[in-house]
Amino acid sequence: MAGKWNYKTHTYDAYDVPEGWHISMYENSLEAIINCAQCGCEMTFGSGYTSREIHSAYGMSYAVCVHCYTSEKNREKAAKEAEGKEDTDNA
Secondary structure, X not given: OEEEEEOOOOEEEXXXXXXXXXXXXXXXXXXXXXXXXOOOOEEEHHHOEEXXXXXXXXXXXXXEOHHHHHHHHXXXXXXXXXXXXHHHXXX
């Protein structure tokens, strides 16, 4: 079972991987073909990035493609900026 980080609630939401996807946290070969845990595109494990949002129940990150990793970084940045704005609005 995977969880996806929710920046608003600061908790994990249940995240179901579509049937047929092979998402991975670990492979014996960097050339193993897997699916991006976010969008499902096929990629080699070695070309993946450690997801900032999708984790196992034990906190291990799944692999995502470069495009999804960039989107995750942008969502994280936007959430941090929004929190900072809320903190200054409440001061």
